[in-house]
Amino acid sequence: MQPRTRLARMRARLAHGVPPEDPAGRKNFLLLIQLRWLAAAGQVASIAIVSLFLGITLPVVPMVGVILALVLLNIASHLRLRLRFGVSNLELFAALLFDVAGLTAQLYLSGGATNPFTSLYLLQVTLGAVLLKPWSSVALVLLTVMCFAELTTAYRPLAFVEQEGLGLMSLHIVGMLVCFALNAALLVVFVTRISHNIRERDTRLADLRQQAAEEDHIVRMGLLASGAAHELGTPLSTLSIILGDWRRMPALTANPELTDEIEAMEAEVRRCKSIVTHILMSAGEARGLEAGMTTMHRFLDGLAADWHATRPGAGLRYENSFDRDMPIVSESTLRQVVFNVLDNAYEVSPDRLLLHAARVGDKLRLRIEDRGPGFDPAILGALGRPYQSTKGRLGGGLGLFLVFNVVRKLGGNVRAENLPGGGAAVELTLPLDALSIEEEGR
Incomplete structure (x- = not known):
């Protein structure tokens, strides 16, 4: 069996056509689920108020049936979110179509176009304009217009019992006021949250484009x-x-x-x-052609011994406080990353170096310390970008650039700091899952 790391598993998913997860789409889909819960609760409250306090007879059984259908749809939508796939435009469009269908059914059962809550169609249209691609938002507009037009002729009229001092037009105006306030509040809340999700997505896409450029380099x-x-x-x-x-x-x-x-x-x-x-x-190995199985302690101990063998004069102190041994995949890229950081530290502090390995939660932490002059503040602020170096060599600064990118691809992060007593430290943190073994065919 061929062991595979996290990177190999991600490449395999893409090679088999499995789309990456889209956080913005999932968040927006969850907002539609929350809006549907609010709609179901609002419909229950409206039916109770109109039937019990306003003396209007409603077809309660079919209206409750529509509410139950929305509840079942929400349960199915929650189950859909358990799948770790991105939510497509077609799924968002289908969700809004179901909401329009539910609203149309309730309006048909409660007065059709004479119902003041027909303006709730604008909420669906606005959400569609923000969430959907142009073709699907146009289709949603046409569908809502058709539904509204149909409700002007096909609907169940309300059996209204007029009360003294309170006519149907007064109730209609009050209903329009309530619907306007509800529409405005929901639009502010949900459009604001959707806009935030879209900004997050745009930021993520910008980061991905930057990573793609760096990876091409x-x-x-x-x-x-x-x-x-x-x-x-x-x-x-x-x-x-x-x-x-x-x-x-x-x-x-x-x-x-x-x-x-x-x-x-x-x-x-x-x-x-x-x-x-x-x-x-x-x-x-970086292309995923070969990987070796080893254990955490053997990998770390061998890494420190191999580097020290190439620098026998280095004053390297190696400390391994990783609490337990575990089978891992021997990542040559990680090995080269640590060598690179150690080489940089050796150049400025050949006599005093520290390599410390520890486990922090479900992560491996590797910390390299030296007693050199430390990082220049300007370099420290731009750490991880190519050609950021004070060594004055042509092409300098590529070492840490490669370190940042390799560790990032393994799902970890890099942190650098100047020590209070002089010197600098570079800390690599990697999720253990990035080095764990997964057998082919599992």
Whole structure:
């Protein structure tokens, strides 16, 4: 079985045509459900008031049947929201159609167009104009106009018993006033909340566009790194062959100093080959081609040991207080991210470094501290953007840019700060679900 991480599961969902969840659509659909509950409660109250206090005879049984139908529709709508899929325009349109149908049925049973509550159609039309695409909002307008026109000729007239000092026109005016106040209040509340949801959606889309641009930048850098790794393979192999020939030359092997230098050069060539191999392997794993199973402690301990082996002179203190071991997928991208942060800290503080791993709730927290000069305030405010660096090197600042993007794709976040006693700290927080194992076919 092939283990898959959170990223692999997200890619698989998209590859199978499963649409991502749309928070704005779900929130707006929930608002329509809440409005329907209010409509059902208002209809119950209206039937009770008109029947008991105004002496108007209503067909209570069919009107209660319409209310029960709205309740059943709301229950089905709540069950729909349990599915973690985005709510489409067609579903919102269908929900508003059901609301229009329910309102039309109640008006038909209670006087048709003479009922002052016919202006509630404007509430549905306004919500449709805000929520729906143009074609569906136009269709909703045409449907409500047709329903209103039909109610002018087809309806059950009210059996009204006139009371002294209170005529039908007076009741009609009072009903219009109540309906106007109700319409105005509901429009203010629900349109304001829908507008807030739409603004949230627009902000989210802007963030997604920014992430897409950044990820495109990362892909281009990855292609360049992969190409450079392939290109470096040939000269490194040539150097390895030349050094092997030198080790067999009597004129060179007779000199102990030259022999030591040749051995040191061979070790560096092997290290360069290892780096090139890891670059190519990481590029493959980042595309989801391969992943290895390990445990949390083995992964963290190996990560610290491997980095320290490449920097034997570094004063690294490694602390692992993760409370329990657990099977995880060995993410080469996460490994490279931690290496990158450690390399940045090593450049400014080679003698005093701290790597601390801990569990905080359902998240893994990795904290890297150094005793360097800390982050410049301007850099700290723009951390995570490309080419934000004070090192003065061409292309500087890409390391933390890659760190932020990789951790974000794994569902985590990055936080950086300057320490009160001097130095800086970078904290990576990842949900354990991002590293958990899911077997194929499960």
